[in-house]
Amino acid sequence: MTTTERTAVQTITLTVTGADAIEQFLSSTYSALHLRTDIDRPQLRHHRTDAGVFALDTVDLSADVDFHIGPLNAIVITRTMTSPMQRMCGDADHRYAPGDLFMIAYPDQPYTARWLPGEITDIVLDPGLLAQVAATAPGRRPAPLRFTSLNPTTPAVAAHWWNTRRYLADTLLDPEVATPLVLGNAARLLAAATLTTFANTALTDPTIEDRRDAHPDCLRRAITFIDDNANRDISAADIAAAAHVTIRTIQVAFRRHLDTTPTAYLRQVRLHHAHRDLQAADPTTTTVFAIASRWGFANHSRFTAAYHDAYGTTPSRTLRT
Structure with a gap:
């Protein structure tokens, strides 16, 4: 089955005033939360560019606010632009200065945050997309993909992630460029950068079964599927499913017989x-x-x-x- 066809990119900008209104808006946009502030009528400005399986957000808050937030069930990567922030999730308790990049929380865990006045940016990703891109053979890792740190492994990979985010933001500005194929490629590029930036449990080595199943018939089924569906937003997972093998098997098959990868082909x-x-x-x-x-x-x-x-x-x- 092919990946979900994406609709046109949608851009929404809203200004919300008052603690109750901000709480209700953020709960409906991210996850159920409670907030506390000593400021009368705080104001929040929220700008979202929604590309389907990922969204780019810019959020500006006018007051000191304490948040208690339920599990997001999404991957949210945050960069503080002008606003310092303190965040606690599980055993992770960190203070972030403007310019810092981090994952706001583990997707299945609640967290608390103290957000000082200023602006942050977020990218919200579907965890299913990251699991698909991680592409671990089922026999190797029965448990779901899990992140083991909320901070980048090195400053260099954090800088690469941010450059990827900037590239995607520029791409989404032009409706002529943001075609379904471009958006699908962009989503997988962002997912791959996230997996590289934040430590996780993905295992990507082929198994013995993967190597055994990477025969010419498997390759022919994959090539036929690609040739018939190149105009659609298909991924390595779709190609593998069409060939009735794992993603690692199809990667081994293309490398073994054509010296390339499914996505390069x-x-x-x-x-x-x-x-x-x-x-x-x-x-x-x-x-x-x-x-x-x-x-x-x-x-x-x-x-x-x-x-x-x-x-x-x-x-x-x-x-x-």
Whole structure:
């Protein structure tokens, strides 16, 4: 079964005034919570860009507020922009200064936070997406994916995560670029960056069974599925399911027989479709940018480089001729 088709990106900005109204709004947006503040009529400004399986939030609060929040059942990565924050979740009790990046809480645990006036940014991720990208064979880890720290493993990976977030935010600004294929790729890119940034229990080595099942018939089923569904937002998990094997098996099969990965092969198939569309398109009514986005290529320079490597010319020249 393919991943859920995503609707257009939605952007909502709201200003909420008063402690009761803020409590009700945040409870409906994130999880049931209680807040306490000594300030009369605090104000909260909330801006959300919703891309389906992930959302980018910017939140500005005008007062000191203490929060008691129930389990989020989501992965929420926070960066304090101008607001210091103290957060306690389980045994994790930390103070964060402006510029710090952290996971706000373990998805299945309640937490408390003291938020001083200022702005924070959040990304809210579906845990199912991270489990899919982690792609551990069922025989290796029967327990669900679990994070073991709420802080980045190193400053370098934290910086990489933030650069990924900035790239995604820029991508979502342009409706022409934010096609279903681009959004699907963006979601998995963000999930992979999160798994790299925060320590977790994912095990990714292939099992003996994975290697045994990575035979040519499995590969043929996967290739047929990719060729028939390249225009849809499909993932490695969808490809593996179509081939009736685990994700690790399908990765071993592509590496063993084609010296590539399922996602790299899918990218080449989409590049081929983009090439054919460029050949057939009218340059007066369409653009390279539109065709590239249609096939999941959000970065124009990377698309141009990949296209030149494959076809020995530029996409703009193909469109013109």
